[in-house]
Amino acid sequence: MGADRTYAYGAAAGVLGDLLLGDPRRGHPVAAFGRAATAVEGALWHDHRGWGAVHTAVCAGGAVALGALAARAVRPSRTASVALTAAATWAVVGGTSLAREADAIGRALAAGDVEAARARLPHLCGRDPQALDADGMARAVVESVAENTSDAVVGALVWGAVAGVPGLLGFRAVNTLDAMVGHKSPRHRRYGWASARLDDVAGWPGARLTAVLATVAGPDPRGALRAWKADARKHPSPNAGPVEAAFAGALGVRLGGTLSYGGRVEHRPVLNGGTGRPVRVTDIDRAVRLSRRVGLLALGTTLAARALLKGRGK
Numbered sequence: 001m002g003a004d005r006t007y008a009y010g011a012a013a014g015v016l017g018d019l020l021l022g023d024p025r026r027g028h029p030v031a032a033f034g035r036a037a038t039a040v041e042g043a044l045w046h047d048h049r050g051w052g053a054v055h056t057a058v059c060a061g062g063a064v065a066l067g068a069l070a071a072r073a074v075r076p077s078r079t080a081s082v083a084l085t086a087a088a089t090w091a092v093v094g095g096t097s098l099a100r101e102a103d104a105i106g107r108a109l110a111a112g113d114v115e116a117a118r119a120r121l122p123h124l125c126g127r128d129p130q131a132l133d134a135d136g137m138a139r140a141v142v143e144s145v146a147e148n149t150s151d152a153v154v155g156a157l158v159w160g161a162v163a164g165v166p167g168l169l170g171f172r173a174v175n176t177l178d179a180m181v182g183h184k185s186p187r188h189r190r191y192g193w194a195s196a197r198l199d200d201v202a203g204w205p206g207a208r209l210t211a212v213l214a215t216v217a218g219p220d221p222r223g224a225l226r227a228w229k230a231d232a233r234k235h236p237s238p239n240a241g242p243v244e245a246a247f248a249g250a251l252g253v254r255l256g257g258t259l260s261y262g263g264r265v266e267h268r269p270v271l272n273g274g275t276g277r278p279v280r281v282t283d284i285d286r287a288v289r290l291s292r293r294v295g296l297l298a299l300g301t302t303l304a305a306r307a308l309l310k311g312r313g314k
Helices: 003-021 029-044 049-074 078-092 095-110 114-123 134-181 193-217 221-234 240-251 282-313
Strands: 255-261 264-271
Touching: 003 078, 003 095, 003 134, 003 282, 029 049, 029 078, 029 134, 049 078, 049 134, 049 193, 078 134, 095 114, 095 134, 095 282, 114 134, 134 193, 134 240, 134 255, 134 282, 193 221, 193 240, 193 282, 221 240, 221 264, 240 255, 240 264, 240 282
Parallel strands: none
Antiparallel strands: 255 264
């Protein structure tokens, strides 16, 4: 069994595990990494980019090193290698939990229980739920589903195909660090700069693949391509822009506009504003179904690309 086949079996098993089980209720490895990163921040924090870069290097480098050591330890056993890849893939891919959270908010909104939806929204994104009505929450959910399809599924599979278990763990570490310190709060404006920039770099290929697959798998490929080309660069995030624009065009809705994070109001450009309609509650289910199709296509695409590149290298 070649290394590419070993990875393929493990990655497929890990994605299947995510589909069947979702994230573990307790003892999630990403949560453990978050606690370790918090401890490192407590020891290193200074209001300085250089110290933030050290923090990023220690945490992300540690995750990559751990993955490399584990992969090397199990290399003599193909069964153990498949199992390690499956466990790592299951740990870093979060498509099922993403869908469950979005569905829960959608059901609450469909039932008219706006307060229940507001209570659930922070599980999915950082928006201020008190500033949103039902339609605003529906838009926030669709945008979060789009962005997290790239961050929680496709990006991890891309780096797993490139670098195996170290790539899987490294990408999730970088993405988690960005969520923890990569925002523009007073404490992290400088300290989190390196984590935010590294996340931009690591997320670049996965975001473009997500946009391509959303265009191919969505109900309106031409609309997705048109919105991607016209509006992606308007978004302040170089990676969320293509993904959210492609989802907006594919679903025929408008995304972007005014939003609030912890009392800070942002006015973002509207994506697919020319032809898209306002987001409705029913669009949450449509976005979730598109996200699932994109995730499965990403698995097939990245495995095929890995096999092709390994074959050319022989």
